[in-house]
Amino acid sequence: MMAKWTIFDYVDPVDGNLFREWSVRLQKKERAKLNQRLDSLAIHGPGMIPGILSPTGMPSIFKLKIHGKVQLRPMLCEGPGRGEEAFTLLLGAFEVSDDYVPIGAPLIAARMRECLIKDMRRRVLHERVG
């Protein structure tokens, strides 16, 4: 089956693909779990798997909840191009003692999304780290 949804990474004009840098620093086990979730989204979209996307309290910003020794909470948004079947990974984040690391991750992600909407060149096809 072909992937139905396209996954992108947000690219910062100065720092580049920060999501990829975050992924590279994860342990192998965590990367496997992250990649499985991203494959789930790409193949099945947001509607098939219950709870695959969790709200963050910030409009249009979702998180993936990936449990383990380290709690991964990557931030992402749908699109944001109108009508496109895509997700953009905005920010790699963790949850530690009920707080996000980096602090305010959903707000940071929301600002990244706004930047992306203004300039859709600020993203690249997701660079998978196996």
Add this chain to the structure above:
Amino acid sequence: MSELVDKLRPEFRDEEYRHSYAEECLHTMIATQIKVLREEREMTQSTLAKRAEMLQPRLSVMENADYSSWSVSTLKRLARAFDLALSVKFEAFSDVILDFEEMSKETLSRRSFKDDPVFRSAKVSTRRKFSIWHGDDAQRDALQGTQGKLEFMKGGITEIPKREPVSQTERALRGDSLKKQEGAYENAFGICAVG
């Protein structure tokens, strides 16, 4: 071939990686199947929770891809609530990945006992995705009405149209597994039902 398998082939050389990935597939597929089974029976979470003798908030947590603390006893209770049997099997990684990739409402759907054609008619012999028909035309047409997609097979098991595998059973019918099963099916000509 599967696009996902191609992507995973180099990554799965690492033992820890492939086990972690497959575990996530398991959690994802269990949560999704519970939701699919519940919805096709038009049950609310509260109704299902009551039948499985658990609280609705607990069921809500389980019906979520994040949940990973499964126990066989909990799964048995859910199976009972759906009036289904529970099957726990060890699988090859390739089967898990293909099942995950092909996962849909159709592949996860299962009939409760009262709707299981094998137990509704003595003349119907069926498996999840594959049926050999021994009955007459009228019964066949009735079955066709209840099962939806039916494919006709004449001349025996080896004449199943070749295509990409869509289920474990179809995969099992290819290659070496086919030869092993020919003996069992060699006289079973007629209609082949592929769900």
